[in-house]
Amino acid sequence: MHDISPIRAKSGTNQEGTSAHNRRVMIEALRLNGALSRADLARATQLTKQAVSNIIEDLERDGLVVALDAVRKGRGQPFTPYRLVPEGAFAIGLQIDRHLTRVVVVDLVGKVIARAEAGLPLDEPSAGVKIILGLVDRVRRELASLFAQSERRLVGLGVAMPGPFGLKESDDKWMMPAWQQFPLLETLAAGTGLNVGLQNDAAACATAERIVGAAHGVDHAICLYIGYGIAAGLILNGELYNGGNGNAGEIGRALLSPAGPGSTPLEHRASLASLYQHLGLDPAERGLYETLGALALQGDPRIMGWVERAASDLRWSVHLIETIFDPQTVILTSTAPEALARLLLQAMHPLLPSIADRPARRLPRLQLGTTDPWAIAVGAAAEPISRAFDPRFSAILKAG
Amino acid sequence: MHDISPIRAKSGTNQEGTSAHNRRVMIEALRLNGALSRADLARATQLTKQAVSNIIEDLERDGLVVALDAVRKGRGQPFTPYRLVPEGAFAIGLQIDRHLTRVVVVDLVGKVIARAEAGLPLDEPSAGVKIILGLVDRVRRELASLFAQSERRLVGLGVAMPGPFGLKESDDKWMMPAWQQFPLLETLAAGTGLNVGLQNDAAACATAERIVGAAHGVDHAICLYIGYGIAAGLILNGELYNGGNGNAGEIGRALLSPAGPGSTPLEHRASLASLYQHLGLDPAERGLYETLGALALQGDPRIMGWVERAASDLRWSVHLIETIFDPQTVILTSTAPEALARLLLQAMHPLLPSIADRPARRLPRLQLGTTDPWAIAVGAAAEPISRAFDPRFSAILKAG
DNA sequence: CCTATTAAGTCAATTCGCTTGACTTAATTA
DNA sequence: TAATTAAGTCAAGCGAATTGACTTAATAGG
Structure with a gap:
């Protein structure tokens, strides 16, 4: 029939989908709950005890869960709690930033098992990929030396790099135009033999917060990420939202006023790039992180000046985010030293009024997330873990 | 085990979930595709021909689909296309606006079958509900007279009213504080015996655009709605997004600048309320719609002044929406007369640069949606239809 | 004109994961 | 010590999709 325009439809499902979902x-x-008995799981998931037993047995055989000692509590037969086995799965996370790259291996519960980093040539992706593949190989060997069978348990390679992706060629060398053009995912897939996925760095930060941080178990959270640029990672309905072209949350490009083409993008005022410029520092300089941390701790006046101005824009960004998304919480994350992030957080208060200051809040409107520079690589690694193990609509369907 | 804090988990699924999803x-x-043969459906959904045959047979028995004449095309046995039966399901939509209420009945494909409207007391919800129940009863009887068995096919009652919901009491009478407090859904459910759902008016507009309008079959679209206030309906991943508390998209409250508590909310500049104020008109005045339409057609200078200023803010709103959501398209909808909406649309061009002006666009960045004043009621009615018939994650799970 | 080919759709048996309901085990309470 | 409560198992059953062979009915080509 329709042989010209393709038929649009969602995919159907079958018992495999059911089973995958229940697992x-x-x-x-x-x-989310730590350790649960089969009976607990049955109640929580609304499946029968028997179904749960079968699935748990499967998972145990697959080395993903393990029984703890039986617990006596009140009447009835003692229950046997089960918990996740951290070494049941591993994933590699790769952060590609302007002048450096970081690689980590994380386990099923998001703990870092191995890490490595190296400098990166800003405009030579093919040389850069060689370096990256070397690092990946290194952490992979380290993993193999720590856990037998770990190769078999590697679920994928997640990549995080600054967005937005797929736009017209940029002339700003800090936007990494050469890397944006390069067939990175294909090359990495071929070079590692792993499934490869891509996120922007804010999305990776949000993924990290979700697996091990402040967004753990929160279904509606926005992760405001301040790195070299600024962007937001969107957790909506418990899943990362990517938008139509994978560029959702790239708020660094947002103009700060309706006044027209002349008005400033947010990232020119509230990003580490703007701070570097304000301080007259070279972003590629060694020891920059330590310098900034020290200045922040001293309350250096030039830092405080930038903080004040940036906080004003960020306060308003939070207001907009709350108004637009109605999230349960907003999480501030940054690659800046923690002292600096804390200064920003303080300077952002009091927050602007919004629909978020409602009577019965359970979570803070704004909270500090991780400021670990490795968080983005961890989030990159968390993505394949999440793709492989978290319940999601697409996991039920029959094909990609 | 965990008898203190409740266990958090998603619900599992079983064959019923599978079957429901596939239907x-x-x-x-x-x-989305009009009419398809069983073989087409099998290919599109990746199910087997046999599975499709069984499901189609079921749907046909339930009166939701019907076979058309067989079609000869090329080699092989002729195929029999199936299409939806519009009168296979009905839903009632209810719009509650400041001074009036509208009720519609729509069918499975979103066509309006019956409609009714009446004035509404702004601050007496209990009297208002009586009026509403009277209208609902009227359209229901009209429906019953047109289609036998239609009562049985009524899937629910969708309500649309201005948001945001659940905030502290407002003193602005146009925010309908009395209605916000009133236990509306419970009263309507009791009074009609139907399942009742609630959306804000922008969400209803987006739902309407999705079922019969510009967002038909588009998975990432933002519906910018200009009514008495202004708000956005968010279609993300093919589903309406509501946020943590049902207030996502309430951008009318967004402050237009980071300058602090003194800066203006968007709805003070780009909403019909602001236009009424600009023109010194009473929003409750009779014939307002016609007056505005006439003024817009004449290009009245006072109207044009407002249009210019509002368009500047709206242009920037579109820029922010594109930057934040990365949608496939933005749809401008309004309860204003079409002439006025077109003026706004024109005045919003040229759009601000954003990540949305990418090389290979398939849909326009900004397009005009419906300006039918009944669209909100239609969207309200479309919600129960969508809830009952559209594929969605929650439909697979075992419980609410 | 006749045969090969192509494609839609059916039939009947099979498979697989969840459900059902009875049963076993093992603790606490009275 | 007996009754009660709750975790967890056993074995049969069920239901929806799958499988592979088969039927039907058209067109293409010699």
């Missing part, structure tokens, strides 16, 4: 639901329940 | 997938495929 994922079990894993998520154990991730 | 929904079939219905959606027919909605």
